[in-house]
Amino acid sequence: MKILVIGGTGLIGSRTIQRLTEHGHEAVSASPSSGVNTLTGEGVADAMTGVDVVIDVSNSPSFADDDVMNFFVTSTTTLLAAEKDAGVKHHVALSVVGTERVPESGYLRAKVAQEKLIRESGIPYSLVHATQFFEFVKGIADSATEGDTVRLSHASIQPIAADDVAAVVARTAVGAPLNGTLEIGGPEKFGMDELIATGLAAFGDPRTVVTDATAPYFGAVLTNDELIPGPDAQLSTTTFSEWLARS
Numbered sequence: 001m002k003i004l005v006i007g008g009t010g011l012i013g014s015r016t017i018q019r020l021t022e023h024g025h026e027a028v029s030a031s032p033s034s035g036v037n038t039l040t041g042e043g044v045a046d047a048m049t050g051v052d053v054v055i056d057v058s059n060s061p062s063f064a065d066d067d068v069m070n071f072f073v074t075s076t077t078t079l080l081a082a083e084k085d086a087g088v089k090h091h092v093a094l095s096v097v098g099t100e101r102v103p104e105s106g107y108l109r110a111k112v113a114q115e116k117l118i119r120e121s122g123i124p125y126s127l128v129h130a131t132q133f134f135e136f137v138k139g140i141a142d143s144a145t146e147g148d149t150v151r152l153s154h155a156s157i158q159p160i161a162a163d164d165v166a167a168v169v170a171r172t173a174v175g176a177p178l179n180g181t182l183e184i185g186g187p188e189k190f191g192m193d194e195l196i197a198t199g200l201a202a203f204g205d206p207r208t209v210v211t212d213a214t215a216p217y218f219g220a221v222l223t224n225d226e227l228i229p230g231p232d233a234q235l236s237t238t239t240f241s242e243w244l245a246r247s
């Protein structure tokens, strides 16, 4: 089985390729650094030659509302058209738990648009909805920093290790298309403020976290459980403290 990983150089992409390769699959990385650009279309058709499954774990270089919408709509449209021409049998994409519940977030609106294109493409597909990665803790802090203060609410978050996400993405890609969504999350629920404070302290980062119920998370004020997976989600076992100890 030949599997093309769009965004194969990224956090999840590189780990997914490692998993697939360890299990004897032919996994090929595609991204701008290897001449495949899903925004411009460069190299996309050639990359599809002989491909059975496409995994899309690419991400927008800019999180500005218009940029991220343009990235996911353009890149997904380009990919799906090339997959149809090449006879690809399964499209797997990684998205975020709660996309539909946070319309105030430009990033999540773009992920909703990406998912709609995939569902309506006619290509067998699997959507993996993951919660926030442990590796994203610093990114969350940076997005909420003013001076030396990080303002975040106590809304719930149930983060997961990137390695655990990659394992599920790889397993999903070699299975039958779900034509639906699989939710995955970490084993523990935190308050956003508490998670980021714990992470920053462990990284030796001097910023102070201030709890503020009105503080936005990437443009959206969360009330409580918008980012939490449902009762059917698959929960991984790596805890945040295990991950911190390893990192």
Ligand SMILES: NC(=O)c1ccc[n+]([C@@H]2O[C@H](COP(=O)([O-])OP(=O)(O)OC[C@H]3O[C@@H](n4cnc5c(N)ncnc54)[C@H](OP(=O)(O)O)[C@@H]3O)[C@@H](O)[C@H]2O)c1
Binding pocket: 006, 007, 008, 009, 010, 011, 012, 013, 030, 031, 032, 033, 034, 036, 037, 038, 039, 040, 056, 057, 058, 059, 060, 061, 075, 094, 095, 096, 097, 111, 129, 130, 131, 132, 133, 136
């Ligand atoms: N962060 C989270 O907590 C979280 C949670 C749930 C789901 N997700 C989803 O997980 C996915 C992967 O995230 P990540 O953190 O692994 O991403 P990442 O590390 O930022 O990697 C992004 C990848 O996208 C590639 N890329 C950028 N522009 C491209 C283009 N025009 N054409 C093709 N490839 C392009 C990059 O290639 P180069 O290296 O060549 O630039 C890189 O391989 C995203 O779709 C995100 O929505 C994230």
